[in-house]
Amino acid sequence: MAGGVNNAPRSIVTTETRPVRIVLTGIALAFIGLFLVVPLVSVFIEAFRQGWHLYLAALVEPDALSAIKLTLITAAIAVPLNLVFGLSAAWAIAKFEFRGKSMLITLIDLPFAVSPVVAGLIYVLLFGAQGWWGPWLADHDIKIIFAVPGIVLATVFVTFPFVARELIPLMEAQGSDEEQAAMVLGATGWQMFWRVTLPNIKWGLLYGVILANARAMGEFGAVSVVSGHVRGETNTIPLHVEILYNEYNFVAAFACASLLALLALVTLALKSWVEWRTERLAAEDRRHATEE
Amino acid sequence: MAFKQHSVLPGFKLSLGYTLLYLSLIVLLPLAALIIKTSNLDWSAFWTIVTEPRVVASYKVTFGTSLLAALINLVFGLLIAWVLVRYPFPGKRLVDALVDLPFALPTAVAGIALATIYAPNGWIGQWFEPLGLKIAFTPLGIVLALTFITLPFVVRTVQPVLQDLEKELEEAAASLGATRGQVFYKIILPTILPALLTGFAMAFARAIGEYGSVIFIAGNMPYVSEITPLMIISKLEQYDYLGATAIACVMLAVSFALLLVINGLQWWTAKRLGRRK
Amino acid sequence: MSIAINGISKHFGNFVALDNLQLDIASGELLALLGPSGCGKTTLLRIIAGLETPDQGQILFHGEDATDTHVRERQVGFVFQHYALFRHMTVFENVAFGLRVRPKKTRPSETEIKRKVHELLSLVQLDWLADRYPAQLSGGQRQRIALARALAVEPKVLLLDEPFGALDTKVRKELRRWLRRLHDEMHITSVFVTHDQEEALEVADRVVVMNKGKIEQIGTPEQVYDAPATPFVYQFLGDVNLFHSRVHDGWAEVGAARFAAEAGDSDKAVVYVRPHEIELSRVATEKAIAGVISHSRLLGATVRLEVDVKDAEVVEVELTRERYQEGGWQVGEAVWLNPREARVYPAA
Numbered sequence A: 001m002a003g004g005v006n007n008a009p010r011s012i013v014t015t016e017t018r019p020v021r022i023v024l025t026g027i028a029l030a031f032i033g034l035f036l037v038v039p040l041v042s043v044f045i046e047a048f049r050q051g052w053h054l055y056l057a058a059l060v061e062p063d064a065l066s067a068i069k070l071t072l073i074t075a076a077i078a079v080p081l082n083l084v085f086g087l088s089a090a091w092a093i094a095k096f097e098f099r100g101k102s103m104l105i106t107l108i109d110l111p112f113a114v115s116p117v118v119a120g121l122i123y124v125l126l127f128g129a130q131g132w133w134g135p136w137l138a139d140h141d142i143k144i145i146f147a148v149p150g151i152v153l154a155t156v157f158v159t160f161p162f163v164a165r166e167l168i169p170l171m172e173a174q175g176s177d178e179e180q181a182a183m184v185l186g187a188t189g190w191q192m193f194w195r196v197t198l199p200n201i202k203w204g205l206l207y208g209v210i211l212a213n214a215r216a217m218g219e220f221g222a223v224s225v226v227s228g229h230v231r232g233e234t235n236t237i238p239l240h241v242e243i244l245y246n247e248y249n250f251v252a253a254f255a256c257a258s259l260l261a262l263l264a265l266v267t268l269a270l271k272s273w274v275e276w277r278t279e280r281l282a283a284e285d286r287r288h289a290t291e292e
Numbered sequence B: 001m002a003f004k005q006h007s008v009l010p011g012f013k014l015s016l017g018y019t020l021l022y023l024s025l026i027v028l029l030p031l032a033a034l035i036i037k038t039s040n041l042d043w044s045a046f047w048t049i050v051t052e053p054r055v056v057a058s059y060k061v062t063f064g065t066s067l068l069a070a071l072i073n074l075v076f077g078l079l080i081a082w083v084l085v086r087y088p089f090p091g092k093r094l095v096d097a098l099v100d101l102p103f104a105l106p107t108a109v110a111g112i113a114l115a116t117i118y119a120p121n122g123w124i125g126q127w128f129e130p131l132g133l134k135i136a137f138t139p140l141g142i143v144l145a146l147t148f149i150t151l152p153f154v155v156r157t158v159q160p161v162l163q164d165l166e167k168e169l170e171e172a173a174a175s176l177g178a179t180r181g182q183v184f185y186k187i188i189l190p191t192i193l194p195a196l197l198t199g200f201a202m203a204f205a206r207a208i209g210e211y212g213s214v215i216f217i218a219g220n221m222p223y224v225s226e227i228t229p230l231m232i233i234s235k236l237e238q239y240d241y242l243g244a245t246a247i248a249c250v251m252l253a254v255s256f257a258l259l260l261v262i263n264g265l266q267w268w269t270a271k272r273l274g275r276r277k
Numbered sequence C: 001m002s003i004a005i006n007g008i009s010k011h012f013g014n015f016v017a018l019d020n021l022q023l024d025i026a027s028g029e030l031l032a033l034l035g036p037s038g039c040g041k042t043t044l045l046r047i048i049a050g051l052e053t054p055d056q057g058q059i060l061f062h063g064e065d066a067t068d069t070h071v072r073e074r075q076v077g078f079v080f081q082h083y084a085l086f087r088h089m090t091v092f093e094n095v096a097f098g099l100r101v102r103p104k105k106t107r108p109s110e111t112e113i114k115r116k117v118h119e120l121l122s123l124v125q126l127d128w129l130a131d132r133y134p135a136q137l138s139g140g141q142r143q144r145i146a147l148a149r150a151l152a153v154e155p156k157v158l159l160l161d162e163p164f165g166a167l168d169t170k171v172r173k174e175l176r177r178w179l180r181r182l183h184d185e186m187h188i189t190s191v192f193v194t195h196d197q198e199e200a201l202e203v204a205d206r207v208v209v210m211n212k213g214k215i216e217q218i219g220t221p222e223q224v225y226d227a228p229a230t231p232f233v234y235q236f237l238g239d240v241n242l243f244h245s246r247v248h249d250g251w252a253e254v255g256a257a258r259f260a261a262e263a264g265d266s267d268k269a270v271v272y273v274r275p276h277e278i279e280l281s282r283v284a285t286e287k288a289i290a291g292v293i294s295h296s297r298l299l300g301a302t303v304r305l306e307v308d309v310k311d312a313e314v315v316e317v318e319l320t321r322e323r324y325q326e327g328g329w330q331v332g333e334a335v336w337l338n339p340r341e342a343r344v345y346p347a348a
Helices: A018-047 A052-060 A062-095 A101-113 A116-127 A134-139 A148-158 A162-174 A177-184 A189-218 A221-227 A237-246 A250-291 B012-039 B043-050 B053-086 B092-098 B107-118 B125-131 B139-149 B151-164 B167-175 B180-209 B212-218 B228-237 B241-272 C041-049 C091-100 C110-123 C139-152 C169-186 C197-203 C221-226 C231-236 C321-327
Strands: C003-012 C015-025 C030-034 C056-061 C076-079 C157-161 C189-194 C206-211 C214-219 C241-248 C251-254 C257-260 C268-273 C278-281 C289-299 C302-309 C315-320 C334-339 C343-346
Touching: A018 A250, A018 B053, A018 B092, A018 B107, A018 B139, A052 A062, A052 A250, A062 A101, A062 A148, A062 A162, A062 A189, A062 A237, A062 A250, A062 B012, A101 A162, A101 B012, A101 B241, A116 A148, A116 A221, A116 B012, A116 B180, A116 B228, A116 B241, A148 A189, A148 A221, A148 B012, A162 A189, A177 A189, A189 A250, A189 B107, A221 A237, A221 B228, A237 A250, A237 B107, A237 B212, A250 B092, A250 B107, B012 B241, B043 B241, B053 B092, B053 B139, B053 B151, B053 B180, B053 B228, B107 B125, B107 B139, B107 B212, B139 B151, B139 B180, B139 B212, B151 B180, B167 B180, B167 C076, B180 B241, B212 B228, B228 B241, C003 C041, C015 C041, C015 C056, C015 C214, C030 C041, C030 C197, C041 C076, C041 C157, C041 C189, C076 C139, C091 C110, C091 C139, C110 C139, C139 C157, C139 C169, C169 C197, C189 C197, C197 C221, C206 C221, C206 C231, C214 C221, C214 C231, C231 C268, C231 C343, C251 C268, C257 C334, C278 C315, C302 C321, C302 C334, C315 C321
Parallel strands: C030 C189, C030 C206, C076 C157, C157 C189
Antiparallel strands: C003 C015, C003 C056, C206 C214, C241 C251, C241 C268, C251 C257, C268 C343, C278 C334, C289 C302, C289 C334, C302 C315
16 A cells, blocks of 8 residues: 655654745646646547537447446456455465465465466467367357457456455564464354454555456456457447547547446545544544553 | 365365466466467567558557656656655546546547547647647657556555555654655665566556557557557458468567566565565 | 753644743753653653754753754764664774765774774774674673664763663663763763653753653752652652541641641642651550551562551551661551651642
8 A cells, every 4th residue: 555644743853844845746747737737628628629518428328338337347257256366365374374474465466467368368368269178169169259258258368466466565564463362262264254354454455456357347458359349239338439539520429438447436536535534433443552 | 276275164176277278268278278379370470560661660669658757657656646645636536446446537539538638630730730740640759658558557456555664764764864756766666676677567558558548649650650459450440360370479568577576576576565475 | 062952842732741840950960851651751861962853942062052953963972772883884984884874074084983983982892892893792792782882972961761761670780880980080061861760860960850851859969869849750760659648727637646737728739748758656655546467578678568557548657677676566556656757748
């Protein structure tokens, strides 16, 4: 998680003079404004350029609706799968000692390092018409590439590390004292997990899920490789945006893009809220600990 | 892997078993497929594909623009982290949250937004047009998109380290006669350097693989503004699976190397900050 | 170099850290700022160093106003509570830092720096650690390196914030003696902050007792211990028994005992008596307080007895082990308490 925001003034010795501070703050804010705010705002302005009616029309059009549906389905499958994986990986890594642990952590990180295009390609190589299992799948009339399963698989790949990445350090920091106490008090494995572990990590879990969801709904490169771009069938929202944009239908493209931008804003808001909560809980914890 | 179980907690075999199975199915097996597929090629055929002039040009574009974008963010990421940690100003929480926008905003959206703004008739592009400076549909546009995409990395790696930097270290240096500049170069910079480089390497790694945001703004002209991921896509579209796979293998090797570098840098960060496991 | 503190005040928000402080520090003396946490002692030290600016008042170094002088130019040596050693530098580089950051014109040559650093490292008896990193040192070693680093810039004043606070008891005692010896050799004006009265009394030439942003008393260790100016100083500088009483004819009465008091008739007063300044007796005397021994505890060379006294809380009495054994005191025995020394303060 990000470092906290501190607004307390610093002593004269450890800060710069006021003009220097103002100039540096100004440059930083200008950079953020130019690179982040302007593009974000432009999405909405371009979307509403021709008024509400065209905006709404672009969203309720059948191809757009089916893209929205596919995006939701994809996220609804990919995120829970990686959630279960994240919990399982974090449990094994944070609570037990075994050889090869750091290697395992590196491998879990691997999907972050791989280009999305390569991520799509590897599934084409496995399941595509020319791939390893392509002929067998064709014989049994199962379609994975250029169909929904391929899109889901590619999305699972690119969102693979999010939950695990968030939970491993959190659970390592918490240690296993509480779990051991629960065991001593006679709890079964599941009782311990549901009553002790899960409540302790729920905020970190939520954080990972929020980030995984944003990526799942917004993934472009990997999905683009496996989708086949069949309108109304294998297009997610980002792919639909691309098609509209390449057809010079800018208003519709930005209208659909604005949905994703909205998703991004909600993601950021939720993320900040979770961070704020965790920070506050930690601060309270510290206060109680020192009050004694 | 050796299974040394000291803990009384249950579920070790189940959780580790599931983790390894899922990791193998989703990540390792498909990546192995890529490598095995490449091994069908003999070395000279592989070499011919990956050193084809147009492909080499795409490496230059990809690495050059990624390096530039990562350097821009090295400087501005440090500045943003510095300002967020050290200077009070109104709306700080909002700005802090906004830094993560590139992680949350789908790359395609960023791509079309930047392409529109920096097009010759766009909001910002129109001001550069008379100066003879074209941004969209040139390598400059690629740098721009990659700068956007990788903006949070340096900020987010440096911010916590700056936050935890004890002010006593700066006070000690000042009481020993160091100027503010000397305090920065001799005390602060060495302390945050590993984190800074980690963020830089992460940004660079992400930029190399980036596809979604770049293709809209790049113009995709062969030899000029064609990135390597796009080469893979266009080979695929021509049903040249071997060609696509060979180039993907090169990218995978680079990604893996960068991942190792990043791990090494993170280890260095932990060591320099005196955090020992 | 002498330091004069003239009417210094400092607020943090609504919290008054220092309230119109007045203090003169003589050249070459070793002064302790003693008080409980939050009393403002560290803030005062940081203001002297220039790490903090006062809201009001003046600091004079050798008669010259130094209030607005930057810490960089004050030529003070500051030893931080947790040492603030630079983690990425070796011990040698840490000590050399103050010399290396000097402007080119006054920067000593590399050989000169080397000579000086090794001289300082020998002074703190750690020359053999020059190439280590701070993380590889023990607490006591870090402390001495921090001191060597501060001395490298030839400071006119040495300021130490809780210099022994983070060390374990045994190392702390050694370092205390060592610091005292070092000061006697170098005669550099030194101020250190502590919350440990034993430390202040043992090491310092003079002790400044502080509470709630104010100075309660300034004096030699003997003066503050034997003639505490306020109840706070009395209580802070050792264990104490207190008796609430009323004044009659210039005497504060506790049971049958009476103590000279300056307060007026029927004013309330508090009588302070230290546990080791009470004699025990089995014979009732005119001025004794009656009680019953309820507990005895052996604390190494001394024995601490708790005596239940009518109309008072439990009174603690401290005896040497020999006297305890000579007396053959038993729990449950009725005794009389004779305070040898007592101080009477008007009740607040």
